[in-house]
Amino acid sequence: MATIRVPDEVPSPAQDSETLNQAFRGWGTDEKAIIRVLGQRNESQRRRIRESYKEIYGKDLIDDLSSELSGDFMKAVILWTYDAAERDARLVNKALKEKKKKKIENLKVIVEISCTTSPSHLIAVRKAYCSLFDLSxxxxxxxSLPFPLSKLLVTLASSFRYDKDKTDAEVATIEAAMLREAIEKKQLDHDHVLYILGTRSIYQLRETFVAYKQSYGNTIDKDVDGCPGDADLRSLLQIAIFCIDSPEKHFAKVVRDSIEGFGTDEDSLTRAIVTRAEIDLMKVRGEFFNMYNSSMDNAIIGDASGDYKDFLITLLGSKI
Amino acid sequence: MATIRVPDEVPSPAQDSETLNQAFRGWGTDEKAIIRVLGQRNESQRRRIRESYKEIYGKDLIDDLSSELSGDFMKAVILWTYDAAERDARLVNKALKEKKKKKIENLKVIVEISCTTSPSHLIAVRKAYCSLFDLSxxxxxxxSLPFPLSKLLVTLASSFRYDKDKTDAEVATIEAAMLREAIEKKQLDHDHVLYILGTRSIYQLRETFVAYKQSYGNTIDKDVDGCPGDADLRSLLQIAIFCIDSPEKHFAKVVRDSIEGFGTDEDSLTRAIVTRAEIDLMKVRGEFFNMYNSSMDNAIIGDASGDYKDFLITLLGSKI
Incomplete structure (x- = not known):
């Protein structure tokens, strides 16, 4: 359930291109016009606008956005304007090229893209990656990453999971026991853990997590959390479990973490809103309310500002 | 370079369907007509014939072929009539369901499909697999397989390799040394071995194999062959190296092995001819001659017989 609102009568891609080009002209830039056009068009409409803009003005819309806008607003609008597969390929590439300090935080994005998007989307991201960066x-x-992190991430990112809601209770029980055994032996890098999480369907894994809780009392993410050893691996495994179990809860937490405390993590906030606005942001909003007993939209409005804020709330379905 | 010969004037799919349906009617079956039609149509023409046959007769062409034909001839014609992605998905599934005795021999097919077909074809096979068998x-x-075989095969089958001819000599030297180290330590299941062979592009790997030979004297497949340990893993790794290094030589060897000695391994012979007839069977023929100083076509004619032989030589470009 998407949150963006496409108007009943949508101008032609050529008209939208002209509005954008007008917004770039002269001294100042008309940010509101950019938000009104791009923030209220779905993915295929935005693609047609990019094509039409190129045809009419001989320039790349993304290039013009990047020279006309700035800061978090620019980053958010550009992420939103890319094809979804190219956008995600660029997020993965940024994570892999990140310097050491924020590395593990950024690697979570790879888990997120691998575990919360459809199998066919993940393939499209891999194709885009090869085209853009000349490697898979x-x-x-x-x-570029040490074992066992690389093993986990290669397995997750290479998956093409079966995507129908068909599960096997016996497999769930057996594999819950295999996961339990690895956790008890403090072997989070055990091949069984990586291959169960990396190859089974999302529906099967959810049933396995339920079987785990029924048999062993705790949720599996809690037991993983209590397992000593490589902190980075533990952290990525937990994100994988959250993303598989409930993408909506995961993204509600990403939004919350990004605005909580001193300062805002705009990159994470932008990513959560931009990547989910056409998928399940309505559900994320609901989970946010369930989890934190407060409105996600109000929390964002209270934390972001200016054109950046206006753009985010447009993606959340508000009119500016 | 394909070997099949499509006539200059191809009948319409409806006419071809009628010829096939005529061939099935009455007491005997007109095998020659079946060979002339299906053996001289390319993949998209065969697809249109299947669609047209279904439309006109309300029956599946593959079902009719399977009830009208028999033995190796039937198996070969049916493999040839499937969509290539579905055909390969079925070959993988057969290999995974094989009983213990012939298991390792059959697992080689998974290596073959993973390492000698294009990245996009491999994705199509994975999609077909999910649709046909309700799992990835x-x-x-x-x-279903023990470690480390499963690790190797999951990595190979999940790859979406970069497919352009762009290599890095430094990477080749470094990774040749990593492979050498694993072989010296008798650790063919080392993660470096699996991930280098499973993720790098075919072109990069070929350069790495050259660097290996330059630095260490032997070809890498020879050193793998001399490495003690799990014989099955060694065998699959060698096949992977052969398939990456030269698919044509690999398939020339498959053909040769299938007809050499007492009795013929028709399944392997069929697979080699059917899967490569539209890709590189002309080159396979050339490599066969280079390697064994004899004609592949004559070897097949001398070994196979009847309609099966006629069908294979039709795929090899002869007129019957």
Missing amino acids: IEEHIAS | IEEHIAS
Whole structure:
């Protein structure tokens, strides 16, 4: 359930291109016009606008946005304007090229893209990655990260999971026991853990997590959390479990974490809103309310400001 | 370079369907007509014939072929009539369901399909697998084979390799040394081995194999062959190296092995001819001659017989 609102009568891609080009002209930039056009068009409409803009003005819309806008607003509008597959390929690439300090935080994005998007979207991201960066996602991961992180991420990013809601209770019980055994032996890098989480369907894994809780009392993410060893691996495994179990809860938490405390993590906030606005942001909003007993929209309005805020709330379905 | 010969004037799919349906009618079956029609049509023409046959007769062409034909001839014609992605998905599934005795021999097919077809074809095979068998290739491998075989095969089958001819000499030297180290330590199941072979592009790997030979004297497949340990893993790794290094030589060897000695391994012979007839069978023929100083076509004619032989030589470009 998407949150963006496409008007009943949508101008032609050529008209939208002209509005955008007008907004770039002269001294100042008309940010509101940019938000009204791009923030209220779905993915295929935005693609047609990019094509039409190129045709009419001989320039790349993304290039013009990047020279006319700035800061978090620019970053958010550009992420939103890319094809979804190219956008995600760029997020993965940024994560892999990140300097050490924020590395693990950024690697979570790879888990997120691998575990919360459809199998066919993940393939499209891998294709885009090869075209943009002249290497495959999996070879970039394998050649730049240490084991066992690379193993986990190669497996997750290479998956093409069965995507129908058909599960096997016996498999759930057996594999819950295999996961339990690895946790008890403090072997979070055990091949069983990586291959169960990396190859089974999302529906099967959810049933396995339920079987785990029924048999062993705790939720599996809690037991993983209590497991000593490589903190980075533990952290990525937990994100994988959250993303598989409930993408909506995961993204509600991403939004909350990004605005809580001193300062805002705009990159994470932008990513959550931009990547989910056409998928399940309505559900994320509901989960946010369930989890934190407050309105996600109000929390964002209270934390972001200016054109950046206006753009986000437009993606959340408000009119500015 | 394909070997099949499509006539200059191809009948319409409806006419071809009628010829096939005529061939099935009455007491005997007109095998020659079946060979002339299906053996001289390319993949998209065969697809249109299947669609047209279904439309006109309300029956599945594959079902009719399977009830009208028999033995190796039937198996070959049916493999040839499937969509290539569905055909390969079925070959993988057969390999994974094989009983113990012939298991390792059959697992080689998974290596073959993973390492000698294009990245986009491999994705199409994975999609077909999910549709046909209600699970993904990688989960079927991971849940039915022991480590480290499953690790190797999951990595190979999940790859979406960068497919342009762009290599890095430094990477080749470094990774040749990593492969060498694993072989010296007798650790063919080392993660470096699996991830280098499983994620790098075919072109990069070929350069790495050259660097290996330059630095260490032997070809890498020879050193793998001399490495003690799990014989099955060694065998699959060698096949992977052969398939990456030269698919044509690999398939020339498959053909030769299938007809050499007492009795013929028709399944392997059929697979080699059917799967490569529209890709590189002309080159396979050339490599066969280079390697064994004899004609592949004559070897097949001398070994196979009847309609089966006629069908294979039709795929090899002869007129019957």
